[in-house]
Amino acid sequence: MYSDSTHSNHDEKLTTADDVNDLRSAIALLKQHPGQYLETDRPVDPNAELAGVYRYIGAGGTVKRPTRLGPAMMFNSIKGYPGSRVLVGVHASRERAALLLGCQPHELAFHMARAVKQPLEPVDVPAEQAPCQEQVFLASDPAFDLRKLLPAPTNTPLDAGPFFCLGLVLASDPQEALTDVTIHRLCVQGRDELSMFLATGRHIEVFRQKAEAAGKPLPVTINMGLDPAIYIGACFEAPTTPFGYNELSVAGALRGRPVELVPGVAVPERAIARAEIVIEGELLPNVRVKEDQNTHSGHAMPEFPGYCGDANPSLPVIKVKAVTMRRQAILQTLVGPGEEHTTLAGIPTEASIYNAVEAALPGFLQNVYAHTAGGGKFLAVLQVKKRSANDEGRQGQAALIALATYSELKNVIVVDEDVDPFDSNDVLWAMTTRYQGDVSTTFLPGIRGHQLDPSQMPDYSPSIRERGISCKTIFDCTVPWALKDRFERAPFMDVDPRPFAPSLFE
Template identity: 85%
Template sequence: MKPQINDLRSAIALLQQHEGQYRETDHPVDPKAELAGVYRYIGAGGTVKRPTRIGPAMMFNSIKGYPDSRILVGMHASRERAALLLGCKPSELAQHVGQAVKNPIAPVVVPAEQAPCQEQVWYADDPDFDLRKLLPAPTNTPIDAGPFFCLGLVLASDPQDASLTDVTIHRLCVQERDELSMFLAAGRHIEVFRKKAEEAGKPLPVTINMGLDPAIYIGACFEAPTTPFGYNELGVAGSLRQTPVELVQGVAVNEKAIARAEIIIEGELLPGVRVREDQHTDSGHAMPEFPGYCGEANPSLPVIKVKAVTMRRHAILQTLVGPGEEHTTLAGLPTEASIRNAVEEAIPGFLQNVYAHTAGGGKFLGILQVKKRQASDEGRQGQAALIALATYSELKNIILVDEDVDIFDSDDILWAMTTRMQGDVSITNLPGLRGHQLDPSQSPDYSHSIRGNGITCKTVYDCTVPWALKAKFERAPFMELDPTPWAPDLFEK
């Protein structure tokens, strides 16, 4: 049965019905590093420094310095929770999301009176307006460049063709009372829009949408070539919910906003204006990134001039802990779906499942489970790996395993690597390929073989049994039975 979710609040209501998935606290917390420090122990997971764990989503109801605010963290920080919110099994997420991206349902525009996100409005031209006092943007660590909106989904349109709209999560640092810096990775579609506007000497209107139906965030994390230029990722969420995402016209800029968002920041990307990301702290660091390290502060970033902020009553500011399990879910599910769709199209029935492992933040490490059905399938595992690397360019390492290996169990993966791999014949290195600049090892300083930042050697670990030796690698055949009568507290749902 599909969950009846159309915004963040209905998603929270669903989690409240399931033990261990959601908790609240009224104990006061400082948004400056303390909130993330607390959640590190409760549920961050991912590549966060140990000790950490996968735990519940958590609402902080008492924010120091912001008596009317509350902050939610960890909504997506569990594969089990993501499946619950999307109405499928955890092992079926790649297939479920993969079907949605192939069958999008376009968003629709609703009138302002049907848009909860505009229940409250603040205009930046008011002399008392100050974004820094209005919203408790957190810092993840004491050395962050400044307060960040970590789950700000930016919506913008092509200045030359308004029918082309894109949504992407970007790094947004609060710089002044009405200014944000914005990090845009090269090649992102909104960066293409920004450059077009800048070349014409015009600002680019944007809305920053926060506190959303989880399906919107997950769908927004698809990338090219799965979602080519002009593909509106809001259609993925529409397909996942089988109802269109609702948009509303902004109150201060000529752009749409997500009507059922908790908080909207409306603004314009200014042409020719740049700012140093850590101009107020001189920390040298931006914030923790998904590989588990603190990224360097960027010396020159575009600036968003804020025009207005709109909110629901008693709005929820949604955030994440940078390198945690939440990033694995948001980045990893679209990665898995993209790879599954591409390999299935090329080699039908061969790929059984795929997992964008949390150790790679949902981007760097892919586990591919394959099934060799006949002698001629030998070697297709390598083909599947190459398709995966071509489909998602930020992948660094791929581990191939057989159908009897649980790809969501790291111990089982390491068992396959230990007993079904020989380093001299089972490892393929592909040097000199484009990777991801946030991996600190993908740098000329690390290896003389690397020509520039973001260039890497990609590696395929073939931990599959050769077809001719299948009979010698059968796992110990334990009896298949229902254990519930012996331990009902462990197995009864």
């Protein structure tokens, strides 16, 4: 049975974004808003079927069509896992992200930009104040088996195995008092083993390398089912959050109260106290496995550009020591190429670009959108306002700052203040009527991009020296200052339409 869950008891206190401090309070907020949350009791297989269903319900993003934006969805009956629940799509719409963070959708970049500049460090709490440790399962128990305990989904039948797609890994520098959090690709490899994909340059990868050089394991906790502010805040990257910046402090700033941490039960590392599920373990030194060693599929899982990524032939291994969880715990996941990735990666990208451009060109950048077509990483639309003849040419400077601020960015489209950067039709209209390819395009070849872009490989073009090298492109779709009066949009009368069609504006 499917039910669109909304809040019906008007005598109960309504939840606001200020009340959200974990996943359950976030769900309570979503339930109050029609169309934002859906539950089903129909049994679903976590192996490809769950993602296959949500593809049609609300995945969006770069998922193969047909797909759409839709509600977050709770699956209450998971085949083979009595009592387990899986939630998908919490972040899979910009409107929902804004609702959960207490701002308007077009204000998300500004909201995040303020938070990253006003960090509020996390605090420690005792175990009795940590719901994540209501249940404890130790890997030393002969009956322990991660594969049977948690219903890690696969996105497609080609996946290397079951993946935890929203595992926020927390680890500390083995030599300095530094802690970092990052979402990583985690594949279940055995009863107590996970493989972990760590991109070069990630701060936790630096921690792992230091520990491995000393011949020691690196303790980690994998935190799942969190306050949405924690997930979004954790996705900032250098140089916005340089080495030593704990991204949990962004969530603290967003909520106006610190994130609570608790010591692990089996490893000397902390966990997020109000998480639904925590996996505790150690990254082993000098141990590697093939990501698809159990399936030999050749594929990892579908990634944000919309393609199935290649299985990595050699990944570090996490030896699981314990799993702790709340009672009736919720496993939170996402569909790899979906809109959820755009929210998680894109909003911090927007905030980073906004802060950088505003510092160099105050008042020039009006807004920025890390577009869904680029998964929140590859494509940005910058809305600028030329205020005088002296601002002509600054649109290119703003685009260069954006490319320098976020190294994985590939293409930048710049539009005027009368173009909605969040409306793709409006952006393409500007490209159609305010752009000439031979004079409005800037090419920047030979720049490092992102290894998951399948076009950034030498066999795609001989101009590409190695995988991950790209030609960055700036599309200037702004009107030259001297021609502004010839490009004024049709001046419709400004009227209030609500009295004429009230049902459309409820």
